[in-house]
Amino acid sequence: MxxxxxxxxxxxxxxxxxxxxxxxxxxxxxxxxxxxxxxxxxxxxxxxxxxxxxxxxxxxxxxxxxxxxxxxxxxxxDDLDQEAILDHQKKLLLERRQQLEQLISTIELAQKSPREDKWQILVRCLNLLTSEEKVLEQYQNPDNLQHRINIHTYSTSSQGWMDWVYERLALEPGETVLELGCGTGLLWMERPHLLPEGLQLTLTDRSREMLEQTRQNLAPYESELASRGIRITYRVLDANALELPAASYDRIIANHMLYHVERRESCLAAIARALKPEGTFYCSTVGDSHMQELHQLVTAFDPRIDMPFLSLTGGFHLENAKPQLLRHFTRVERQDQDNDLIVDDPQVIYDYIRSYPGNASLILEQRGRELLSLIRDKLEQEGAMFIRKSTGIFICRH
Ligand SMILES: C[S@@+](CC[C@H](N)C(=O)[O-])C[C@H]1O[C@@H](n2cnc3c(N)ncnc32)[C@H](O)[C@@H]1O
CATH class of the missing domain: 1.10.1660.10 (Multidrug-efflux Transporter Regulator; Chain: A; Domain 2)
Structure with missing residues (x-):
């Protein structure tokens, strides 16, 4: 200059x-x-x-x-350079363009719809205008997360997602481990007996309610864990504003959460700083085609149902995460889980759809029975619904 x-x-x-x-x-x-x-x-x-x-x-x-x-x-x-600032501006503009396009098509739909349907379309407009707040609200509610998790019990692989992730961590005795966005603590809940001695585990989430749920879920194992020198600390922590001690953790985990972090660049920088020189960072996410069949079903049933979840996870998918990670880590390895869903319970599919952030639950107040019977008919004809999953983890090292 x-x-x-x-x-x-x-x-x-x-x-x-x-x-x-x-x-x-x-x-x-x-x-x-x-x-x-x-x-x-x-x-x-x-x-x-x-x-x-x-x-x-x-x-x-x-x-x-x-x-x-x-x-x-x-x-x-954050000492962002011009490139990173332009990237951020472009992301904001693309989000705004998408929101404007959705608003325009909603208005066009309202213009074409009979008078009695207009209120619902107005609700959709409102939801589009507040979709980011809705995602936050949704995560503050552990029930919604539970509905989304339930569907994954219908996996084609005998190894569940959390087992698969846990296996990759390969934890050693006495290690210091930090999990960001731990949700309801599922990664730890079903396998406390596997945790190595002396593990120092810090579980964090932006949502106080989620964290409280994790604490309750792990409470029954407290004394057993303590007897093996395993200590669990709970902290409300927003990954957008991480202040972590340097070179302090052997492992840091962000399981299906980085796509929600608006300031991902500075979050990744803080994670890289907090990791010990030999430490490992694990972050999982979904791919572009994740649960496509389900999204197609919803769109065919009622195109007014928002799927902001799709656009909100898109910033950190299996397909575009690696370059973001390589800005902070030297070695980044991607591993995909080979697993799909075959669901034969209509209620599970319905609950999953209803837990979408946005206007799904509002629209389904009116049309819920219709959707449920459509899913029932489909399952009666086909026996079960096949839903392709695309999930994987990035294993990152300095
Ligand atoms: C899809 S859930 C995953 C929960 C858990 N890791 C799991 O795999 O079951 C995303 C979690 O990230 C949390 N979250 C979202 N944004 C966050 C942020 N900026 N900082 C910390 N946690 C966040 C949510 O509250 C939620 O618990």
Whole structure:
């Protein structure tokens, strides 16, 4: 970057904003001058132009000035380079485009629908406008997570997902282990007898309710574990703002959760920092084609049902996670589980669909019986429903 300075007027002209706007952002502490001329004029440089572009982009995307201030400060603290900032902007714009496209098709649907259906479409609009909050709400509810887990008991593989993951951890006695987004603690619940002696396990989740459920699930094993020197600590922890001691963990685990972390880049950096030099980071996720048959069934039944889950996991799928991980780890190995679902219980399929974040449960208040009988008919004809799974884990080392 050259060291040319611009006055406030020049920078305003280049960006196509008023001088008042530049002064306003300066007064708010968002765009401070980088220097002053001998005669006291505020001076800016190319970095200020790039900062102004970020501010205006976030404003365009609908963030408040306070939110912009926080986001910019967080990006500065993470020391993000221009590439990472552009990636972030592109992601936000793509999400906004998708949301706009969904809103436009919802409005078009409302225009074509009879009067009595319009209220439902209005509900769909509301859900689209609040879909991110809905995902958070959904995770604060362990029942919904349980419905989504139940379907996986119909696996074609005799080895369940958690057993498969646990086997890959290959834990050693006395190790320090951290799990992010532990949910209801399923990874540990069914196999406390397998935990090696002296294990120091820290279980964390953003949701206090989830963590409480984990604590309750593991309570029956407490004294047995303590007798073998195994200590479990519970902490509410948001992976977006990790403050972890450096080089402290032998293993860090993020099982089906990294796609929910908005500040994934800084989260991965914090994980890499917290891992011991010989430590291992395990993160699992789903692939693009995961549960496709189920999503097709829902779309064919009622295209108004949102599937924000699909778009919200897409940022960290089996197909696009590796380059993200390679920015923080030298060795990244992907292992896929060979496993699908054959489900012969209509209620299990129905409960799974109903637990989708978004408007599924609202629409199914009206059309639930219809969907359930459609699933019943399908299973009667076909015996069971085949649902392809695509799940795997990345094993990462320094
Ligand atoms: C799909 S569940 C997986 C739970 C568990 N790991 C499992 O495999 O059963 C995702 C979990 O991540 C948690 N989560 C989502 N965003 C998070 C964040 N930013 N920080 C920590 N936990 C988060 C949710 O509360 C939820 O428990």
């Amino acid at each position: 050259d060291d040319k300075y611009y006055t406030a007027g020049e920078i305003a002209r280049i960006a196509g904003v008023s001088l008042r706007t530049i002064r306003y952002y300066d007064a708010k502490g968002l765009l401070p001058p980088v220097s002053h001329s001998d005669t006291g004029y505020r001076l800016y440089d190319k970095g200020s132009l790039s900062l102004l572009q970020r501010i205006l982009m976030l404003k365009y995307l609908g963030f408040s000035l306070e939110e912009i201030q926080k986001l910019v400060a967080a990006q500065e603290a």
